[in-house]
Amino acid sequence: MLFRTDSRKGKLVASASPLARRLGIRRDMPMAEAKALLRHRSKQSEEQTPFFLREHDPVADREAIEQLAWTLEKFSPVVGLEQNFSQIDNRKKAKANPMFGPSSLLMDVTGLGHLFGGLESLAKQLQTFCGQLGYLASVAIADTTGLAWGAAHFCSDHGGYPVIVPACDQEVMEALPVLALRLSAESTEILLKLGIETIGQLLQIQRVQLSARLGSHLLKRLDQMSGRIDEPIVACQRDAEFLAEEILDYPTSDRETIEVVVSRLVDRLSKEMKTQQLGGLQWVVRLVEQKIGATVRPPVELRLNLFQPTADKSHVMPLVAMQLEQALLPGKISRRIKAGPNFKRSKRQAKYGRRAGIEVQRIAVEVVTCVRVVARQRQLFDETSGLNKQALAALINRLSSRLGVANVVSPTLRKGAQPECSYRLKPLVDPAAVKKHLQKVVAPRRQLPPSFSHVLSRPLKLIQPPVPVAVTRRVRVATDQKDTAFLEPASISVSSHVNRTVQAIGQSWGPERIETGWWQGKMVRRDYWRVLTDQGRLLWVFYDLKTQQWYLHGEF
Numbered sequence: 001m002l003f004r005t006d007s008r009k010g011k012l013v014a015s016a017s018p019l020a021r022r023l024g025i026r027r028d029m030p031m032a033e034a035k036a037l038l039r040h041r042s043k044q045s046e047e048q049t050p051f052f053l054r055e056h057d058p059v060a061d062r063e064a065i066e067q068l069a070w071t072l073e074k075f076s077p078v079v080g081l082e083q084n085f086s087q088i089d090n091r092k093k094a095k096a097n098p099m100f101g102p103s104s105l106l107m108d109v110t111g112l113g114h115l116f117g118g119l120e121s122l123a124k125q126l127q128t129f130c131g132q133l134g135y136l137a138s139v140a141i142a143d144t145t146g147l148a149w150g151a152a153h154f155c156s157d158h159g160g161y162p163v164i165v166p167a168c169d170q171e172v173m174e175a176l177p178v179l180a181l182r183l184s185a186e187s188t189e190i191l192l193k194l195g196i197e198t199i200g201q202l203l204q205i206q207r208v209q210l211s212a213r214l215g216s217h218l219l220k221r222l223d224q225m226s227g228r229i230d231e232p233i234v235a236c237q238r239d240a241e242f243l244a245e246e247i248l249d250y251p252t253s254d255r256e257t258i259e260v261v262v263s264r265l266v267d268r269l270s271k272e273m274k275t276q277q278l279g280g281l282q283w284v285v286r287l288v289e290q291k292i293g294a295t296v297r298p299p300v301e302l303r304l305n306l307f308q309p310t311a312d313k314s315h316v317m318p319l320v321a322m323q324l325e326q327a328l329l330p331g332k333i334s335r336r337i338k339a340g341p342n343f344k345r346s347k348r349q350a351k352y353g354r355r356a357g358i359e360v361q362r363i364a365v366e367v368v369t370c371v372r373v374v375a376r377q378r379q380l381f382d383e384t385s386g387l388n389k390q391a392l393a394a395l396i397n398r399l400s401s402r403l404g405v406a407n408v409v410s411p412t413l414r415k416g417a418q419p420e421c422s423y424r425l426k427p428l429v430d431p432a433a434v435k436k437h438l439q440k441v442v443a444p445r446r447q448l449p450p451s452f453s454h455v456l457s458r459p460l461k462l463i464q465p466p467v468p469v470a471v472t473r474r475v476r477v478a479t480d481q482k483d484t485a486f487l488e489p490a491s492i493s494v495s496s497h498v499n500r501t502v503q504a505i506g507q508s509w510g511p512e513r514i515e516t517g518w519w520q521g522k523m524v525r526r527d528y529w530r531v532l533t534d535q536g537r538l539l540w541v542f543y544d545l546k547t548q549q550w551y552l553h554g555e556f
Helices: 018-022 031-044 058-074 119-132 145-154 170-175 185-193 199-203 207-214 216-226 255-275 313-327 347-352 389-403 434-442
Strands: 002-006 010-015 079-081 105-107 242-252 278-289 300-310 360-372 409-413 423-427 461-473 489-495 500-515 525-533 538-544 549-555
Touching: 010 031, 058 079, 058 105, 058 119, 105 145, 145 170, 145 216, 170 199, 185 207, 199 216, 207 216, 242 255, 255 278, 255 313, 255 360, 278 313, 300 313, 300 389, 313 389, 461 538, 489 525, 489 538, 489 549
Parallel strands: none
Antiparallel strands: 002 010, 079 105, 242 360, 278 300, 278 360, 409 423, 461 489, 461 549, 489 500, 500 525, 525 538, 538 549
16 A cells, blocks of 8 residues: 655555455545554454555656556557546646556557457457566557546456457447546536436437536547547657767777777767757766776766757767866876786886776767757848857857866856845756756747846945945935935045055945845845945945944945
């Protein structure tokens, strides 16, 4: 029995075995009630029936059913996953059900019966094969996808004989409950409240009334089950695997030879990806060393995390050559494994006391992450023709490979009033968030409405930490405002490494009070001013209300 944790209702039953269902345990039942039924069952019967409780893992279930779909391709070339009702109706605005998880597989076996000795033999072989893999399968074959799904769920006992629905058999469809139509929970609840439990009762009502009261999706589902409308099966396709390797006749440590082989493998993978309109975002080059005695050295891996996906060898090879130059230097390999007794040290190794290089026996190049690249035709009068995005991506890739991913960053805004904490430096090439970053790169940009915020509200140059300065305020003649916080700055004195300069302030804007919350640690209370000096410098200064000291924090 599987359980899931709900934030409001606590632990609920996610799935139950056939024996647990016979005891009255149902889905979404509280675990306390389910355990009470199990204890009551154990008291009534002398035999102790073991029940295993496990937490439900939807991600593992999805991976397992996809793996099963790929395994069942030996029976049919088209094997797909069960879809939600919103996916079947092609409702683009419908919200996806987060609790929906496919539990059934759909196969197209049209014209394949004679290859397995008939449809009955095909169904038995399929059920036996699933049983050998540890699955308790329910198999049904019908003319339509909807009828086969309903017969497998409501006409077949799990683990029993397969159900073969004869062609043009109206009685089987009419005997199925309305749950077999795979409607939404709201539509199914309305039908059950009206007393309509089977599809036969539903067919006795006129189509005009059904469409007016329940919508056109109900008629579409009925037509799909009867065969009036085709319901295609979306095949569960595997991710493209791009891997090329080459075994050398003789081990070598020559960098130019290794680079030539890697270039040949990269060129092979690039041609394969271009035919499918794909681009590699993460490349891995593995250098497998020669086995010496009983010692097996782990391969040397060179990883390339790119800013934009590419299938061009001219973009990948300079980055690979740069890493090869660093990896094949003597004594630069981090994996140090002592050689066996039959390994003879060369004169250079005996002199320097370390390995002079690696002896590469096998070279492999793999594209770990590949995505579809959208090719867009440029307009005749393209305003952004001067911006070469490919050259920019190549520059970012070279800098990331040379300086490190963590050293090539871009500022991103964060929530917070304190200027020091209102941004963070994010790497341009982020391997951890490659899928999310990819959507920003490949997807066409949506035109946003123009922003009318003041461009001078924050300085481009932020001084960190702030520099203490001396500021004098203007003296007001009127006595109606006694609050000194609104007195405008008159002059500013900035200390440099050589001398101290005093500049008069011609114009100022402010104050802008910034305060932080108690939950952020040390309290910050500041009054910010934008001041324009007589020398033409536009500065951003603030007055600390706690220490009563002026600071220079930025310059526009």
